[in-house]
Amino acid sequence: MKKLSLSWLMIGLVSFIFLPWHMTEDGFLDAAWIVDGLPSTGLFQMLAGQWWHLPALLTFIIGIVLQLTIPNPVVRAKATLLSSSIGLLLIAVQGLIIVRAGPRLFEMLLTGETIIAGQPGMGLGAGLVALSLLFVITTSIAQSGKGQGDAFVIGAIGLIVSLVGIFVFYPVMHILIQAFQVEGGYALGEFFPKFFSADIWGLSCLVGNHTCGVAINSLFLAVMTGAGTTFLGLSFALIFTRTNFRAKKLLRILTVLPIITPPFVIGLALILLFGRAGTVTEFVAELLNIEPGRWVYGFWGVYFAQLLSFTPIAFLVLIGVVQGVSPSMEEASQTLDADRWQTFRYVSLPLMRPGLANAFLLGFIESLADFGNPLVLGSGYSVLSTEIFFAIVGSVADPAKAAILAIALLTLTLSAFMAQRLWLGKKSYATITGKADSGQNASLNPVLRTICYATALPWAALTLVVYSMIIFGSFVKLWGYNHSFTWDHYIRAFGIDFASGRFSGVAWDSYFTTLTISSIAAPLTALVGLATAYLLVRQKFVGKNAFEFSTMLSFAIPGTVIGVSYIMAFNFPPIELTGTSIILIIVFVFRNMPVGVRGGIAAMSQLDKSLDEASITLGANSFTTVKRVILPLMGPAILAALTYSFVRAITSVSAVIFLVSAKHNMATSFIVGRVENGEFGLAIAYSAVLIITMLAAILILQLLVGARKLRRTDRVQQTVSA
């Protein structure tokens, strides 16, 4: 442990001496400092007059001296902990106070030419210095005997807490604090009357012909969507694992399709099918001789679109969990003379609780944060996400209102999160143990099977229709009016000029940027998400509940709020990232990480802890246990996290609209621009190409990650003809 602390201290010291402390105008990791002979390392900057870097140097020297001089490990650890914490704090404080325009606090005390000149954002050197100090701190905590002295676990907790702190709390605070803003200052008293106003929480729609508050609208929609997607997701998962349904492969693709679709495309397709002038509407109207209606605009349309969009998420969470339910338990139940319904109701279903709860929570939160569907179909049905968007970009910008609505939204999320915790309770849901488990899953009883088929199959059929429409729309001149075949949209978007070998299509730039950024973000998201899940399920530490909720925070906040808060937080030193590709990667990692966390938690709660214990008893440390025991059993969860984060990075709209720059434009922001311009053909052709790209990527991922081997025969009990 002394060696570990020492090596981190050395890494930090070397970074301070040899790596550029600040970022340059050209970006975070410009390589020019190597060649242009102008050293900009921390040491050099300090000698050149930026005295405020001295604490960093001192911290490392003191730390190394402490390691070498104090023999008692606990005393040494505590001393190192203290000195490193102070060092890290001072580095953060100097970064926050001294920005480009010089000091922004204590201007009276901080005088002198160099300090007034200010400093740019932190660069590679500062980043590595802070990181190494963080690990020195966590190692010291472990060494002083906390957390079973496991430096790996404490290091991981420290890293994730800091990352979430920097990239979720720090930016979001910039927005939320505006809820307390009044003219010329801040006041706590103003907040409560605004927050509890009838515009937000009003219930008058229950009694009369009036409208409810936006939060109530959102809540109602979210509960309906959460329940609906969980139900549909479960039906699909049961069909996959518990029946001999023939077209499982096709069904599998259909369940993934909606998740890989830019949101407004589903809304548009629904309008073309079910709008007043829609194909289905006109057909039904003619058949029944009724006036075509506008039911699709408003609650039902949004609900419909959300079910279509979010069922795959519930399915992705549930499929791993449903597969994981141990056949032995189901067999034991049947041996004890329970019929198939009783087995399902009293054994399988309760064991799926973590999956159901997490699927519901995700559906609920997705619905709350969904922006595209309410925008296209919402009409008069106001929800929080669109209200927040227009409070920020509408014709009257009202950041205070946006912040208050964002707090209302967070309140709803927090409540759902608490409710989920209560419902799950403290029971164990472990069904994957090290023991031989060679039974077969009970098949569904006929009634249940019929219900599953009756809900899932029409749904699949509808999905199929919607997607055929989309493909169709990309090949016709003017969708809905002129249905003559054309390649024009594809040629405009993805044309290649073979004569010069140039990509002449207008979409290529954003297409390549999107793919690059998504492929970088996806593995990082999965890594952070699953590591967090591991800590939450397998480790005990102080503040675990708060930690768990904080990881959900970024997911629950609408993209618009995240986007604006990222600009506010990361446009100025110490962390200056706007206009780079890094800010896009970071926003994707931290926005989509909760899916990795939820999926990971659901899957990991099924793994019997005795597996870890066996591994530890055999002398493995927690790192080896994760690598050799847990990860191989997490196949579906890893796949879900990778797939989902990849896809979300490609399809998310609201957060990236503020963060894209000319150099790094994303596909969705390009598509939205085209839709605004009324060029549906081009937008849909682009979407179709994205859908096919993502489908291919998912299939490749599936091959790479592979199926997990539970040493069970994946077979379903043959149905005895009744």
Place this chain on the structure above:
Amino acid sequence: MKKFGIVPLLALVASTSSFTIAASTTTNADELNLVCSAEQDWCDLMVAAFGAEHDDVDVLMVRKSTGETLAQIRAEAGNPKIDVWWGGTGDPHLIAAEEGLSQPSGVDTGELLGWAQNMSQISEGKTVGIYAGALGIAYNADILKKLNVEPPQCWADLEDPRFFGEIQVANPNSSGTAYTELATFVQLFGEDQAMVKLAAIGKNVNSYTKSGSAPSKAAARGETGVSIGFMHDMVNLATQGFPLKIVAPCEGTGYEVGAVSIINGAKNEDAAKKWVEFSLRADVQSRGPEVGSFQVPSNSNAKVAPESPDLASIKLIDYDFATYGSSETRKRLLARWDKEVGDPNPQ
């Protein structure tokens, strides 16, 4: 006791980001960071045309709507990443000028039409008008024929019960287009009468959309019979092949002025000035119709496309941007709209 995950993670971030950054810093030319709030094709055309004349300036353009752009430059105030903001309705440009987010460009506005010079005067030169677009009514000819309803000619026609459930218009709280409509009514009929008329039209409105261009798109697809919006959007949809007919209301109508502004503290001020001068030139402004943008150019010498709504034949009101662009008037009118017209939520 290994440091699992961190090293490869850093290496990955490092390798990829240095790749992307290295790829973009190879040129030594001046950069110009441009946000374009007009239609994408027009933005592309402008950037290409500018690049052809100024090969020493590397234009980095991204398209964002005016609301998003305003939110971004507000959040970035003090350290802007944008140099120049071209296109999009004038109100947000005026707000930016009022809040000190943009700076005077000092260009010569002598050749420009009155309304464009007016824009520059109100904002003390911080924003200059580049095009105008009149507000109008559009109707779907197929739908009205099927319903056997006489098309509207005037604003007053829209109050007629024959359009019950057939009119779509945006909500002025979220849409600048709808706010222009509200301000136009106030200037045409006086504030009290305007509210009465809007409420009467409101009885026929099936939905107040969030976005200003949505109603005309809905009318184009037959989701609604009649829409209110900017005529150049309607012309664009009609040229795409939708059965959309455009009406210039008989009482007269208001208009928006699209604008260009240099952001306060722009890092590439010289290039930004070049852009503003370029975008005000007659030959440049004449090229909008090439890409289906039918706004009326602000340069008096620019050619007007035959498809463009002819401002001379439309009864245009003398739109008072100074009064109706100020946040005070805006707040008052919107509060009255909420109370007296409101959004009759269909749920």
